[in-house]
Each structure stands twice: as C-alpha cells, then as structure tokens.
Amino acid sequence: xxxxxxxxxxxxxxxxxxxxxxxxxxxxxxxxxxxxxxxxxxxxxxxxxxxxxxxxxxxxxxxxxxxxxxxxxxxxxxxxxxxxxxxxxxxxxxxxxxxxxxxxxxxxxxxxxxxxxxxxxxxxxxxxxxxxxxxxxxxxxxxxxxxxxxxxxxxxxxxxxxxxxxxxxxxxxxxxxxxxxxxxxxxxxxxxxxxxxxxxxxxxxxxxxxxxxxxxxxxxxxxxxxxxxxxxxxxxxxxxxxxxxxxxxxxxxxxxxxxxxxxxxxxxxxxxxxxxxxxxxxxxxxxxxxxxxxxxxxxxxxxxxxxxxxxxxxxxxxxxxxxxxxxxxxxxxxxxxxxxxxxxxxxxxxxxxxxxxxxxxxxxxxxxxxxxxxxx
Amino acid sequence: xxxxxxxxxxxxxxxxxxxxxxxxxxxxxxxxxxxxxxxxxxxxxxxxxxxxxxxxxxxxxxxxxxxxxxxxxxxxxxxxxxxxxxxxxxxxxxxxxxxxxxxxxxxxxxxxxxxxxxxxxxxxxxxxxxxxxxxxxxxxxxxxxxxxxxxxxxxxxxxxxxxxxxxxxxxxxxxxxxxxxxxxxxxxxxxxxxxxxxxxxxxxxxxxxxxxxxxxxxxxxxxxxxxxxxxxxxxxxxxxxxxxxxxxxxxxxxxxxxxxxxxxxxxxxxxxxxxxxxxxxxxxxxxxxxxxxxxxxxxxxxxxxxxxxxxxxxxxxxxxxxxxxxxxxxxxxxxxxxxxxxxxxxxxxxxxxxxxxxxxxxxxxxxxxxxxxxxxxxxxxxxxxxxxxxxxxxxxxxxx
Numbered sequence: 118x119x120x121x122x123x124x125x126x127x128x129x130x131x132x133x134x135x136x137x138x139x140x141x142x143x144x145x146x147x148x149x150x151x152x153x154x155x156x157x158x159x160x161x162x163x164x165x166x167x168x169x170x171x172x173x174x175x176x177x178x179x180x181x182x183x184x185x186x187x188x189x190x191x192x193x194x195x196x197x198x199x200x201x202x203x204x205x206x207x208x209x210x211x212x213x214x215x216x217x218x219x220x221x222x223x224x225x226x227x228x229x230x231x232x233x234x235x236x237x238x239x240x241x242x243x244x245x246x247x248x249x250x251x252x253x254x255x256x257x258x259x260x261x262x263x264x265x266x267x268x269x270x271x272x273x274x275x276x277x278x279x280x281x282x283x284x285x286x287x288x289x290x291x292x293x294x295x296x297x298x299x300x301x302x303x304x305x306x307x308x309x310x311x312x313x314x315x316x317x318x319x320x321x322x323x324x325x326x327x328x329x330x331x332x333x334x335x336x337x338x339x340x341x342x343x344x345x346x347x348x349x350x351x352x353x354x355x356x357x358x359x360x361x362x363x364x365x366x367x368x369x370x371x372x373x374x375x376x377x378x379x380x381x382x383x384x385x386x387x388x389x390x391x392x393x394x395x396x397x398x399x400x401x402x403x404x405x406x407x408x409x410x411x412x413x414x415x416x417x418x419x420x421x422x423x424x425x426x427x428x429x430x431x432x433x434x435x436x437x438x439x440x441x442x443x444x445x446x447x448x449x450x451x452x453x454x455x456x457x458x459x460x461x462x463x464x465x466x467x468x469x470x471x472x473x474x475x476x477x478x479x480x481x482x483x484x485x486x487x488x489x490x491x492x493x
Numbered sequence: 494x495x496x497x498x499x500x501x502x503x504x505x506x507x508x509x510x511x512x513x514x515x516x517x518x519x520x521x522x523x524x525x526x527x528x529x530x531x532x533x534x535x536x537x538x539x540x541x542x543x544x545x546x547x548x549x550x551x552x553x554x555x556x557x558x559x560x561x562x563x564x565x566x567x568x569x570x571x572x573x574x575x576x577x578x579x580x581x582x583x584x585x586x587x588x589x590x591x592x593x594x595x596x597x598x599x600x601x602x603x604x605x606x607x608x609x610x611x612x613x614x615x616x617x618x619x620x621x622x623x624x625x626x627x628x629x630x631x632x633x634x635x636x637x638x639x640x641x642x643x644x645x646x647x648x649x650x651x652x653x654x655x656x657x658x659x660x661x662x663x664x665x666x667x668x669x670x671x672x673x674x675x676x677x678x679x680x681x682x683x684x685x686x687x688x689x690x691x692x693x694x695x696x697x698x699x700x701x702x703x704x705x706x707x708x709x710x711x712x713x714x715x716x717x718x719x720x721x722x723x724x725x726x727x728x729x730x731x732x733x734x735x736x737x738x739x740x741x742x743x744x745x746x747x748x749x750x751x752x753x754x755x756x757x758x759x760x761x762x763x764x765x766x767x768x769x770x771x772x773x774x775x776x777x778x779x780x781x782x783x784x785x786x787x788x789x790x791x792x793x794x795x796x797x798x799x800x801x802x803x804x805x806x807x808x809x810x811x812x813x814x815x816x817x818x819x820x821x822x823x824x825x826x827x828x829x830x831x832x833x834x835x836x837x838x839x840x841x842x843x844x845x846x847x848x849x850x851x852x853x854x855x856x857x858x859x860x861x862x863x864x865x866x867x868x869x870x871x872x873x874x875x876x877x878x879x880x881x882x883x884x885x886x887x888x889x890x891x892x893x
Contacts, residue, residue: 152617159616166618317524321531331874332867333831339849339866343859347545348538428634435636435838442637458644466633466641473632 191453207454208464214448215464218284218439224276228287231267234260235294243479280358284439286468291358292440293427296365300426301419303366304373305412309403311374312381322374329371334429337364342436361433369426376422380415381407413487420480424473431469441465542860555865557856558583564851566842568758579852586847587869593765593843594830594873600769601829602822605776612781623777630774636835638771643763643839650759653750662743665751670758672744672751681735688731692723699723760841764833772829776822783818784810816888823881827874834870844869 141147153163184202187209189195195204208215217225238260241253268291271277283291310322329337341360349355355363384407392402412419434443445461448454512522546553558580565575570588573581612623630638647668650656656667665672703714732739744754787810795805836843837850844866853862 152615155615159614162611162614162616162619166622170618170622315520315524315527317527321527327875328871331871333834333845333870335834335837335845336849336863336867336870339853339859339863343853344863347542347860350541351545351548424632428632431634431636432835435835442634442640459641459648462637462641462644466637469634469637470629470632474628477628477632 192455192457195457203460203463204457205460205464207448207457207460211444211448214444215285215441217287218444219282220278220284220287221282224278227267227270227275227278231264232290234263234267235290280356283358284444285441288358288433288438288440289427289430292362292365292430292433295362296369296426296430297423299366300369300373300422303370304422305377305408307370307374308377308381311378326371326374329368330375334365334368334432335435337368338432338436340364357436357438361436361438365426365429368429369422372422372425373419376415376418377411379418380411380413383414384411416480416483416487420476420483424476427473427476428469441468546860551857553860555861557858557861560856562852562855564855566847568761568842579856582852583844583848583865586842586844589761589841590830590833590836590843590845591873593761593768593833593836593841594826596765597768597772597829597833598826600765601772601776601825604769604773605822605825606780608773608777609780609784612777613784627774627777630771631778635767635771635832636838639764639767639835639839642767643759646759646763653746656746656751658744663741665744665754667751668759669750670756671762672754672756674741674743675753675755677740677742679738679740681738684735685728685731685739689728692727696720696723758841760836760839763839764836764841768829768832771832772825775825775828779818779821779825780814783814786817787813812888819881819885819888823878823885826881827877830873830877831870 137143138147141150154160179201180203184199185205186195186198186202187205189198189204189206192204192207195206213222213225217228220228234256237253238257241247241250241257247253266272266275268283268287269278269280307322307326310318311326313319313322338361341364342357345355345360345364388406388410389402392406395402397405431440431442434440437443439447442462442465445458445465448461449456449458512518559578561576562579562582563575564582566573566582566585568589569585570592571585573585608623608626611619612627614620614623646666650666650668653665653667653669656665658665663674699719700716703716703719706712706714742753744751744756746752791809791813792805795809800808833843834845837846840846842850848862848869849866853859856862
C-alpha cells in the first residue's frame, strides 16, 4: 500500500471499458456524414442527385401510377380523364395483341400452354437441386417437338397456324429461346474450331466469326428477308420466321464463340497437358476437362450474349415482323389511339427489362454456385 | 520367313483405315474432308444464285450505281440532290453513319467514364443512382430507346414558332430538330487556325521537354499550366489581332422555321443520344471493372511512396486500369457503330437507309446493295479494331 503511494507509474490491472465512438461517427448521423457529406465535392454531388430525384421521381410516379388512366376507349377519352398521366388503357385493350400478335383468339391457349411447358422443361436445366430432376429432363428432350406442335400445329391433327400470325412477345420468345438454345452449342463448336490445330478448320471458323461480328445484325436480317431465297433451290421455301431464327442464331453464335474462346484461353496450359497425359482423346479431354472449366469462366459473357440476343430480337420489326415493337404500328394506325407512342414503348421496355434483368441475376446466382473458391 | 516383326523395325504397311485411326494422317484427312464439304456448299450456293437470278431475269452488275438516285436526303454533309447518282447517295449515307458513330463514341466515352467512376463512389446516393441508370439502360433494347427518345422529342418539344432559344440563343430545340450555331469563317481565319495548330505542336514539344528535364534533373515543370496557356493565349491573341475573323451564326426564327445555324434533325439527335446513353452504360461497367481489378496494394504502395491521391490516380492506377479498360471499350465502340444502322427505324439516312434501304428498293438489286453494305461495315469494323489494337499494343505491359 505504502509503496503505491509513492509510485509515479500506474499499471492498469484490468481492462478499461472502451469509450463509445463519437456520436458523429456512428449510427445514421455518422453514416450520412461518412458517405454523403465527407467533402465539399461529395456534398455537392449528394445535393445535386437528391435534387434530381426530388424533381423527377414524383412526376414519374404520377405519370405511371397516380394520374394514369387504365380504362378508356380512345386517347381523347384518356386525356379528358387525366392530362398528366399515362394512358395505359391502350395497353389494357391491346394486351392480347402484345402477347400473341395476330394468333387466332380461340387458339391462344396453345402458346400459353407452350410457355408453361417451357418453364417446366427449362427448370431442371437451370436449377440442379430440383426434386425429380431426372424425370423432368426427359420432358425437356421432348419439349421442342411439343412446342412446335402447339405453336404451329399442322401435325397430330392439331389445327395449323401460319407463322405470319405470330407476333408480340410470343414472337420474341420463339426467336429468343430458339436462338439461345442453338447458339450455345454452335458457339462452342466455333470456339473449339478457332482454337484448333487444324489450319483449314481454324481459317474457316475465324472467317465466319469475324465476318458475322463485322456486320450489323440488321444487314443479316435483310439477307434473311430478301437474299436467303437466292441461295437455295426455288423449291425450298422457308418461312420468314425460320429464316430470321437461322440468322439470329448464326449471329449470336459468333459472339458466343468469342466469349468461349476467351474462357478456353484463360485456362492454364497445364489443364490441356494433364488431359493429354491421361491419354484422353480430343473430344474426351474437351468434354471432361477443358469445357466444364472454360464454360464456367465464361458464364457472365455467355449470359450477356443471351441478353443481347434477346434484346436484338426487336430488330425484326424493321423487316416487317410484328414483334412487340412492330405491333406498335398497327395500334397507332387505329384512329382511336393515334398519337400515343410513349406509353406503348414504355410498356415494351418494362417487359424487356424484367426478362433481361432476371437473366443477369440468374447468371450471378450461377457464378456463385459454381465458384469453387479457386479464384483470387 | 519370320513370324514376329522386330519392334521399331519394319515400317507398318499403310492401309486405308489408317487415314482415320492414325493421328499422323487424321488431321489431314479431316481437313481435306472439310475442304471438300465447303467446296460443295459454295458450289451449291453459287449454282442456286445463278439459277435463281436467271429465273428472275436479273444479272449481277454494279452499273446501277451511276443512275440518278431520284430521292432526296434531308440530313447530309456533302452536296447532294435527287439528280445525283446512287453512289453519291451511298456516300452521303456512309458519311452520315460515320458522323453519328464519331459523335456517339465521344459522348458515350464521357458518359461511361463518369458513370463508371461515380458508381464506385463512396457516396451512397450517387452510386445507387448510377446503378439504376446502368442496369435500366443495359436491359432495354437499344432500338426501343432510340424510338422512345425520338417520339419524346416529337411529342414534347414545341413547334418552331413557340420554341424558346436557350443558352443565349445558341441552342433551339423544336419538334423539327435542334438548331446550333454554325461557324462563319472570314478572311484571316486561316491565320488564327494556323496559330492554333502551331501552339498545339508547341504543347507537344514542351511536354517532351518537361519529361526530359524531369528524367534528368528530377525537377517537375508546371506542365498543365503551361499547356493550358499555350492552348488558349496565342490563338486568342491572333483572333483579336486579325479582327475577330471567326464568328458564330445563331439560328433565327424566320416565318415558320429557323434559318441559319446548323440544323440537326431529331432523328440524328435521338439516334446519337440514345446510342451514347446505351453504349455509355456498357462502358461504365467496363471502367468499373477496370478500376476494381487494380489491387489495393498498388494505391497503398503509391501512398507509401508519398504520392498524393491525384498523382496516385494519374501515375499508378490509371495506366494499369487503362490496359484492362481499352480492349472491351474498343468492342463497345464497334457495337455503337454497328448499332447506328438502326437509324433506319427513325428515318435518319445512314448507309443502311440509303444503300440498303431506298436504293435497294428502287433498283431491286438486293444482292449488290447488301454486298456493298456489308463490305462497308466490315471495312469500318476491321479498320477501327485494327487502329485500336495498335494503340492497345502500345500501352500493353511490356513483358520480357
């Protein structure tokens, strides 16, 4: 005790309780100070963007929801009810056309059924933890045939529907889904060809890929609509949708090939050598060792190509098909809705956004699921 | 008569099956088969083209290009009227494509870099706003955006008579298009431009000199200040010395329309803006990925060396990030150029609209027109990617 009195040094025998952080650095206030007002330029940016949101958001919400009109018979009627709101009545009235184009009214259950079947058929491919996946995969194999029978008919006693009746999002999905399903395998083959040791095959693939990537899709669609018939004997008459699907698939497969080639090039050389050392043949080593890894690396690029293909289906409206953008023209030709464009485009944009955004989220999920923790 | 063949001795007899089973011959076999198939396919197509053209009574020649086009093009960079030949219409279209591609690439880069950097900002509001922009724009077809912007211009913008000139009369936005001032060159303008060119050369030389001084003595010259001075002052002095020979002519309302200045039609502006906004979102993602790819150790090392944040960015982070950013940005520029062919949807007469549109429909020469059109786009794409690859090689990490 006495010793302690004289001592100058002080040794803490127990840990002192920590002081709470200054109020200005914790909680909501601290977060705001740290993230929004940390410096003068930052403050200016924050205020500017808040002002931007404040100015535009209420107007947008009013236009889309609060002051919009959902049922009316013509544009004039819409404008009489509300001048500042969107006139969704047209979408409401023409919803069937947006979905199915000019597909006969009484047969529209067929595309709907095909769509539901598509969801069922693709589910086991997309999610591997699905119960009863094996059985569902069998269904997947029969899906293309079933879809063809349901959409076009003409076989098994199902009433035939000519493809010029196809339109709206039905057409988008038909072109998009077929293109996606065929462009991946074709792209893989092209990528393998481009990185192959056989000079002639390589030149062939490079020429094809660079040619397709060098021209806009619209010129290829012109080829589909005006030129393709010149290349084939007069007796082979394809319908326009099939020609478009072929061109869109070829177009997407060239981009796909480049994405996958990136994945093939990113694999360490040791993987190829290990496959050779195991005595695997070319196809075996590709199938068992190289492609599973290369495709995994290229998932973001592959999905981006899918999204691009899906968005590019809108270009068919330029060659006169009635996809959701093309269907806008006959709607505008109706004197009741004449002069109402923005609403229609916004509706179509919302549809595409939902599909494409979902696809990009799925690719993120896939990346996370397949990540083996080897990356840096 | 020996029963066993010694190992590695006598050459195995060549048999026809070995063309496939022996790896020495297989690759040749495959290639010859492929060559054969390709030849058959090409022959098949050529024959069909020949037969089909014959059946339609058409031939394959390009002399239609010299016939009068007899259609008008409202937005053009060179002299053209409806009596001009088809090839001139095609040139007008090609120049229009290049114009919108050039303008678009510049604005897309500006938008993309800003949005990409701001998306990484620590400022929550700004970062979220940029995320909304990027995700919203990337997931909607560009054709739709072009059409939407175009119809908004036509619906929302006022008629020329009611339009309010903005920015001191320099910009007028009407539902017939945008009007901007045009440059009027009087005598003596050449001198001013010459002085300006000289000062640009001066800047280059000063920068070289400054680098040399820095490398030899370590002294840092005020490069930015001197460059700015050289850029502005001599040209300004010459401008006033020659009696202000360069002027701007503002658009003015005459009757029902604006006269004077440069008239940019709504189709051009809508196409340009929509392509810039769309491609900008993609470039923003590329920029973000590039900056994020530089490991934190790099900036920490720069700080440890005593570099200030600005210099760290300019001397350490950016040169490395650019190497990652440039290749995908090039392909985005190419995509923009190719997407500019969507001009046909809003009636902007680019190469697709003239050569692949009206000329094709008027002359009925699908084969020739589309071949020329594809050739133009191919050459443009290959040139851009060639030039950019050269640049890419220049900034590439020099591996030894």
